[in-house]
């Protein structure tokens with residue numbers, strides 16, 4: 001012990017060593033301050049700080065940005081759904097609000113404010129969450145948002161293996177139970193999908209269409225959901241495409257709403273006018289979520305080139321690559337090829353459990369390329385009202401299932417082309433069911449008279465045209481005969 005004490009440096013030696021190290025540090029600091037610019041010094045200091053703090057810190061932070069590659073980060077979305085459910089009394093602040101579907105008498109919905117920290121406990125781990133936002137430098141781009149999740153360094157693996165899957169599963173369960181669906185429209189100025197609460201009352205039960213067709217669609221949707229493994233096994237993207245066609249007012253939009261309500265899927269309603277180019281289209285489409293419907297209404301109007309092309313190449317089996325790449329309609333940038341690429345090309349595999357629905361009033365005007373097998377899986381014709389459709393409308397709109405006027409209405413409906421929208425409008429005209437039915441009969445009779453008059457008019461004009469043609473031919477023949485006679489006389 002005595003020898004050990006003897007070997008220790010004396011206090012004066014230690015003090016003089018300390019003094020010379022301090023002097024050296026001050027000298028280095030002065031030289032650095034003089035010679036290295038301030039920005040460079042700050043950079044070096046912050047790097048050194050991060051290196052040492054990461055090395056010595058007992059905490060680990062996961063950063064979850066709202067975007068992931070070209071699309072939305074599903075982990076971010078899951079956290080957004082999950083975290084409001086764990087805001088406890090210890091939180092310093094919370095965001096509160098109502099959306100259009102909320103009952104203002106109920107407590108408001110909660111969310112997480114930027115820069116607020118909330119804590120979660122999971123399987124003995126303490127986890128700290130905070131949300132931050134970075135302002136976008138470009139006015140048309142939304143701000144970047146991040147969640148920071150901090151845990152003990154030793155818990156890092158458990159968070160990855162157990163906590164994240166737990167959050168995803170819980171968020172999915174919350175979403176599937178949530179009462180309201182959203183319909184998204186694309187905002188070109190902000191380059192993002194704008195949600196609005198979707199509360200369309202149409203269901204398969206309220207739809208006026210042939211029962212067999214209704215059943216077929218419901219079965220098709222059910223089997224689509226159940227066939228995840230099938231799609232994987234056959235190497236196809238887990239998607240289903242529906243083309244709804246028929247005259248205006250036959251219920252195409254109502255069917256889309258019924259499908260969304262049946263599947264509990266959000267709807268992304270895309271107007272081609274708001275898309276600048278194919279790459280824009282790709283970005284827009286990849287930023288939609290799984291378990292959703294992508295709706296492109298009146299596809300024939302969106303794509304002028306599609307029907308121009310089909311007229312020229314009506315019988316062509318080949319797809320002309322150059323033609324496909326020509327911009328569609330009023331929009332200078334989107335091409336049919338860009339759209340097809342998303343439907344069944346390489347991009348079709350982005351995301352899963354998606355339904356794509358196109359609607360059109362003029363199927364015949366669509367480019368054959370869009371109608372080829374495999375592109376739109378199911379083509380559904382929404383036709384004029386039938387007696388079965390009328391009965392469904394009568395039961396929904398005026399609450400009656402049978403009446404002695406029904407027979408007469410059935411006969412009229414069978415004899416003319418009347419849309420379910422027209423029938424529905426007549427049924428809404430009065431609160432008194434019988435008055436509404438009488439009004440409908442009057443309407444159908446007038447429509448029948450107009451249709452018959454139009455047919456008569458058409459037949460008359462065809463007959464007149466034929467007669468004019470015949471007269472013209474006769475006149476030409478007699479002129480020819482006369483000139484021939486003259487020729488004979490002359491010779």
Ligand SMILES: Nc1ncnc2c1ncn2[C@@H]1O[C@H](COP(=O)(O)OP(=O)(O)OP(=O)(O)O)[C@@H](O)[C@H]1O
Pocket residue numbers: 206207208209246247248249250251252253254255361382420421422424
């Ligand atoms: N098959 C139907 N079943 C029940 N209601 C219908 C049906 N068809 C039309 N309607 C009623 O008529 C209105 C218009 O129908 P909807 O918008 O669905 O027709 P559409 O075929 O999409 O028309 P458009 O081609 O003009 O968009 C709806 O509000 C709906 O109430």
